[in-house]
Amino acid sequence: ILNVEQSPQSLHVQEGDSTNFTCSFPSSNFYALHWYRWETAKSPEALFVMTLNGDEKKKGRISATLNTKEGYSYLYIKGSQPEDSATYLCAPGSNYQLIWGAGTKLIIKP
Amino acid sequence: DGGITQSPKYLFRKEGQNVTLSCEQNLNHDAMYWYRQDPGQGLRLIYYSQIVNDFQKGDIAEGYSVSREKKESFPLTVTSAQKNPTAFYLCASSRGGQLSSYEQYFGPGTRLTVT
Numbered sequence: 203i204l205n206v207e208q209s210p211q212s213l214h215v216q217e218g219d220s221t222n223f224t225c226s227f228p229s230s231n232f233y234a235l236h237w238y239r240w241e242t243a244k245s246p247e248a249l250f251v252m253t254l255n256g257d258e259k260k261k262g263r264i265s266a267t268l269n270t271k272e273g274y275s276y277l278y279i280k281g282s283q284p285e286d287s288a289t290y291l292c293a294p295g296s297n298y299q300l301i302w303g304a305g306t307k308l309i310i311k312p
Numbered sequence: 313d314g315g316i317t318q319s320p321k322y323l324f325r326k327e328g329q330n331v332t333l334s335c336e337q338n339l340n341h342d343a344m345y346w347y348r349q350d351p352g353q354g355l356r357l358i359y360y361s362q363i364v365n366d367f368q369k370g371d372i373a374e375g376y377s378v379s380r381e382k383k384e385s386f387p388l389t390v391t392s393a394q395k396n397p398t399a400f401y402l403c404a405s406s407r408g409g410q411l412s413s414y415e416q417y418f419g420p421g422t423r424l425t426v427t
Contacts, residue, residue, distance in 0.1 A: 236412075236416070244420075245402075245419060246402070248416065295412035296412065297411070298412065299360075303354050
């Protein structure tokens with residue numbers, strides 16, 4: 203896996219609105235996909251690790267889907283709150299290494 | 313509390329000097345990683361270690377060296393051979409086995425500035 207693209211690069215969302223963003227990657231040699239949340243002045247924190255095509259995972263208001271055949275994953279946030287403001291990183295990987303996207307920076311407007 | 317510590321938070325060095333960044337974990341994880349972050353880019357893997365006394369080069373290992381003498385510790389030395397060392401450095405750890413299977417736990421990072 204050589205090239206990971208996350209879109210959009212940044213996103214402003216009104217508090218209470220729902221939003222989603224994308225992670226795209228070449229589907230060859232895929233083993234797993236990770237999503238992380240990175241808040242300012244904190245360490246990146248794992249949200250999900252997904253491996254199977256069609257996988258859907260949920261943690262509170264945040265969920266993710268995975269399509270390994272077409273090479274993309276979506277992250278959804280329902281009813282955005284100020285504490286959701288962060289950079290969201292995706293990292294697809296082969297069986298020994300993750301390749302990290304540059305992230306989507308999410309800013310929640312009160 | 314279990315976690316990963318990195319020290320120092322900020323580090324300033326003169327060009328031509330080697331500098332060692334500390335990374336310690338008490339999560340009993342077998343695997344440890346060093347990443348570098350530059351503005352607008354994804355994390356890039358410098359070195360990783362799956363077990364004590366063993367480590368592998370990542371994508372950008374040139375100018376860096378590591379050691380893994382203890383399970384808890386994975387220090388990174390930025391040598392004078394590293395052409396552009398100013399960056400933010402993150403250390404992480406995870407359970408072993410297939411490295412992509414397990415979530416990674418990150419330290420707070422060290423911001424290195426070389427002038």
